[in-house]
Every structure is written in C-alpha cells, then in structure tokens.
Amino acid sequence: MKVELVTSLKRQATKILADLHDSKEPVLITEHGKPSAYLVDVDDYEFMQQRLTILEGIARGERAVEEGKVHSQRDAKGQMEKWLK
Structure with missing residues (x-):
C-alpha cells in the first residue's frame, strides 16, 4: 500500500x-x-459498499434465526402470494 x-x-x-x-x-x-x-478509487469504494450491504443483510438474517424470528416455507409462500396479488 x-x-x-x-x-x-x-x-x-x-x-x-x-x-x-x-x-x-x-x-x-x-x-x-x-x-x-x-x-x-471510486469503483473500489462502491464495490466495498455493495459487499458491506450484502454482509449486513446476512448478519440480520443470522440474528433472526438465532432469535427464532423465522417462518416456515409454507407461511412464507402464503405471505408472498398475498403480497403479489
């Protein structure tokens, strides 16, 4: 560097x-x-920001699983069908 x-x-x-x-x-x-x-470099910075956003989403998902804030596939599919109508 x-x-x-x-x-x-x-x-x-x-x-x-x-x-x-x-x-x-x-x-x-x-x-x-x-x-x-x-x-x-601007491109490198933007790439790092995108990766950080993805990693933060993964971390939120892991916390939700640890806290038991999850839905079955059937429930999730039912919710998606309601939202897509």
Whole structure:
C-alpha cells in the first residue's frame, strides 16, 4: 500500500489521484506521522459498499434465526402470494 503525507496530497493531488486510478491501490494518508485517512478509487469504494450491504443483510438474517424470528416455507409462500396479488 502506498503511503503519502497530507502535505504531499495538498501539493500533488493530481499526480496522486492519477497514480491511484492507474494502480487501483489504496493510498494511506498520514498526518503528523499517524494514519489519517485512506484514499481509494471510486469503483473500489462502491464495490466495498455493495459487499458491506450484502454482509449486513446476512448478519440480520443470522440474528433472526438465532432469535427464532423465522417462518416456515409454507407461511412464507402464503405471505408472498398475498403480497403479489
């Protein structure tokens, strides 16, 4: 992973962004020697957000199963038929 100082980002934003788009490698921005932010390509960010949404849905489903908040296939089919009318 590439690491850049925040001052470098201020001075060379165009070059850093061009390198980011070419390499698709995230850039860690540091401030006073400490990690401050990640700079990532737009497509990669959107892909990560989509994956996060899917993982959150799976986690909700797992919690529902653990809490017994489930329906039989017959009940679910009956509900779907009502909704689709």
